[in-house]
Amino acid sequence: MLKLGIGIALMCVAVVLMVAALAYKPVPEKIEYGMSFNTFYAEELGLNSREVYESFITELGIKKLRLAAHWTMVEPTRDRYDFTELDYQLRRAEEEGVDVIFAVGRRLPRWPECHVPAWAAELSWDEQKEEIREYLHAVVMRYKDNPAITYWQVENEPYLAAFAYEHCGELDKEFLKEEIELVQALDPTRPVLVTDSGNIGTWFGAYKNGDAFGTSMYIHLWTPELGQFRTIVPPWFYRVKENVMALLYGQKETFLIELSAEPWLIAPLTEVDVETQYSRMDLEKFEDIIEYARKSRYDTQYLWGGEWWYWLKQKGHPEMWERGKKLLQE
Numbered sequence: 188m189l190k191l192g193i194g195i196a197l198m199c200v201a202v203v204l205m206v207a208a209l210a211y212k213p214v215p216e217k218i219e220y221g222m223s224f225n226t227f228y229a230e231e232l233g234l235n236s237r238e239v240y241e242s243f244i245t246e247l248g249i250k251k252l253r254l255a256a257h258w259t260m261v262e263p264t265r266d267r268y269d270f271t272e273l274d275y276q277l278r279r280a281e282e283e284g285v286d287v288i289f290a291v292g293r294r295l296p297r298w299p300e301c302h303v304p305a306w307a308a309e310l311s312w313d314e315q316k317e318e319i320r321e322y323l324h325a326v327v328m329r330y331k332d333n334p335a336i337t338y339w340q341v342e343n344e345p346y347l348a349a350f351a352y353e354h355c356g357e358l359d360k361e362f363l364k365e366e367i368e369l370v371q372a373l374d375p376t377r378p379v380l381v382t383d384s385g386n387i388g389t390w391f392g393a394y395k396n397g398d399a400f401g402t403s404m405y406i407h408l409w410t411p412e413l414g415q416f417r418t419i420v421p422p423w424f425y426r427v428k429e430n431v432m433a434l435l436y437g438q439k440e441t442f443l444i445e446l447s448a449e450p451w452l453i454a455p456l457t458e459v460d461v462e463t464q465y466s467r468m469d470l471e472k473f474e475d476i477i478e479y480a481r482k483s484r485y486d487t488q489y490l491w492g493g494e495w496w497y498w499l500k501q502k503g504h505p506e507m508w509e510r511g512k513k514l515l516q517e
Contacts, residue, residue, distance in 0.1 A: 210423040212430070215486035220515050221251025221286075222493045223445065225297050226260065226272055232457060232498045239497050240276060244283045248516050252280060253340070253444065253489050255290040256326045257302045258319070265306045265318075268325055280335040287335045288380060288444070288489075291326050292342035292366060293319055296445070300343070300351035316362055323369055331374040338399060340380040340444075341367050346392045347384045360392065367396055382444050385425060386418060394432040394439065401444030403491075404483065406476045409451040409467050422482035443485035448473055448511070449492025456495065461504060468492075470506055477514065
């Protein structure tokens with residue numbers, strides 16, 4: 188019995204040491220912050236999207252942005268492309284010296300996740316895939332010479348099948364690989380980023396198939412069943428997952444691509460009172476999120492929710508905007 192107890196104790200010590208080793212990641216000398224910007228979301232909030240975008244890059248002083256070439260925006264009518272907004276956004280990014288992660292694909296940030304033009308919605312999946320290939324070709328060829336773009340992001344959290352399943356369906360893994368290879372072939376000068384959920388994603392497929400990897404990070408959440416709660420996942424777990432991926436698939440550049448700093452809601456934000464919004468995301472929670480993310484030790488972190496900060500500012504609540512500006516300009 189004594190030998191059994193000693194054996195169990197030694198195994199426990201070995202597990203603790205292994206986890207400690209896998210959780211090691213150097214503390215970055217500094218953290219560079221960026222933001223995601225979404226034209227559709229700004230307009231959904233009743234804002235002038237260009238006004239918000241200009242405020243992002245001039246007032247907030249952002250030098251790293253993640254932009255999205257939503258299929259619905261780029262090709263609202265079959266075979267007729269509209270690059271008006273993306274031309275403007277990338278031109279301004281280049282003028283202001285902003286580095287851009289440029290997301291392409293059917294599944295891109297913001298609800299309903301998979302953004303399919305009305306004309307394509309009734310096509311078969313095989314027909315849609317052909318149209319997606321053409322859309323990817325058009326976008327990458329138009330912008331591959333733009334110096335502001337530093338990474339292509341192909342799809343957004345494509346392996347998170349449980350989320351928005353009613354809009355996205357099953358992941359076609361072979362087609363995702365084809366999309367990545369197509370973008371790599373069209374522009375071999377830039378790496379392709381693939382993303383996954385930090386809270387519930389396994390990371391295996393996303394890390395393996397991309398040149399670089401990005402994780403989301405949601406700390407304060409809410410559901411009708413559970414109400415408001417804080418994630419039970421500790422910051423060091425992200426470091427463990429990253430080191431496991433590196434052991435399996437090699438060292439790659441990694442980012443915290445989506446650090447949520449807006450309220451978790453199930454109704455449109457404009458239909459929810461400010462008090463409820465603040466009960467789910469306020470300055471205290473924002474500070475908690477920033478500190479949590481620091482402990483994950485990512486040296487590049489992209490905040491999520493700046494459009495909401497701007498909307499609040501327009502409503503006479505500038506606190507989130509001002510705190511974000513201070514963080515981004517530190």
